[in-house]
Amino acid sequence: xxxxxxxxxxxxxxxxxxxxxxxxxxxxxxxxxxxxxxxxxxxxxxxxxxxxxxxxxxxxxxxxxxxxxxxxxxxxxxxxxxxxxxxxxxxxxxxxxxxxxxxxxxxxxxxxxxxxxxxxxxxxxxxxxxxxxxxxxxxxxxxxxxxxxxxxxxxxxxxxxxxxxxxxxxxxxxxxxxxxxxxxxxxxxxxxxxxxxxxxxxxxxxxxxxxxxxxxxxxxx
Numbered sequence: 001x002x003x004x005x006x007x008x009x010x011x012x013x014x015x016x017x018x019x020x021x022x023x024x025x026x027x028x029x030x031x032x033x034x035x036x037x038x039x040x041x042x043x044x045x046x047x048x049x050x051x052x053x054x055x056x057x058x059x060x061x062x063x064x065x066x067x068x069x070x071x072x073x074x075x076x077x078x079x080x081x082x083x084x085x086x087x088x089x090x091x092x093x094x095x096x097x098x099x100x101x102x103x104x105x106x107x108x109x110x111x112x113x114x115x116x117x118x119x120x121x122x123x124x125x126x127x128x129x130x131x132x133x134x135x136x137x138x139x140x141x142x143x144x145x146x147x148x149x150x151x152x153x154x155x156x157x158x159x160x161x162x163x164x165x166x167x168x169x170x171x172x173x174x175x176x177x178x179x180x181x182x183x184x185x186x187x188x189x190x191x192x193x194x195x196x197x198x199x200x201x202x203x204x205x206x207x208x209x210x211x212x213x214x215x216x217x218x219x220x221x
Contacts, residue, residue, distance in 0.1 A: 007102070015039045015101040018087035019094065023065060026103040028132070029125035035132055037108050037123055039101040041086035042069035045132055051162050057155045068155040072121060072136050077147040085119040085136055086110050116142025156187050 004015040004024075015024055023038035034050065036043040042065075047053040057068060072085035084090040087099040098113040107124035118139040125132055140146050158164075158172030177188045 004101075010102070010104070012102045012104045015103070017094075018099040018101070024101075024103070026108045028106055028108065028123060030127075033125055033130040033132075035123075035125060037070065039086075039103070039108075039110075040069070040088035040099075041071055041084075041110060041121070041123070042067050042088065044069075047130065054157045054162050057157045068153075070123060070132070070134060071153040072119070072134075073151045073153060074117065074119070074138070075149045075151075076115070076117075077149055081115065083112075083114050085112055085121045087112070113141070116140065116144075117146065117148060158189075 003017045003020050004013060006012075007014050013024075018040055020039060023040065023042060025036055025038045025043065028035040028037060029045075033045070033047055035045040044050075044054065044056040044058040046055050056070075067089060069086075069089075071089060073082060073090070074085060075082040082090065083092050083097065086101075087094075087097060092114060096114065100111045102109045102111075107122060109120065109122045112119045112121075118141055119136055120139075121134065121136040123132065123134055134152070136150065138148060138150065140148075156176075156178075158176050164172060175190050177191050179186050
């Protein structure tokens, strides 16, 4: 069964059916900030090390394996119907929902169509930067006025170290803090510990990150 093809002119792999037997992934970023993204917007991001710099959560025993991820949810405010800009995680019937994923060099674009609403979502890491950029364009192709709400979602790790995030969950929940600052979501680990690396154990080194365009990505303070 055919799920996609190589577009030699655009230098992309195009996935025309989202229900692939396995998640088909692309790599975004550089050697400093990296991100794995699948054809259904699943995957995770990390700073310097996927093991000790994990930014977004990946549960190894999760089914399906590529969730959670980088999602846009949309809701029709008149009908109450909702869906995602990538086929998953909502998973609308494929006779009603169309999805095309284009994996390019260090970027991924996902085009979707559902109930007359088209979305085009592009994910990439800007050159020389340490953060992800998500951009979604919404178009109304129906013959009526629509009221659409859009929401973003990703799941942060509770500890930068992968094993701690999975085996020490209660402690991780105790030391993580999230707050809104200047319209941006700020996530911090061990925010009250001293910033001197020699004053604390390596596993307790404070980390901070900002979610928003042009802001710094996770790093040691």
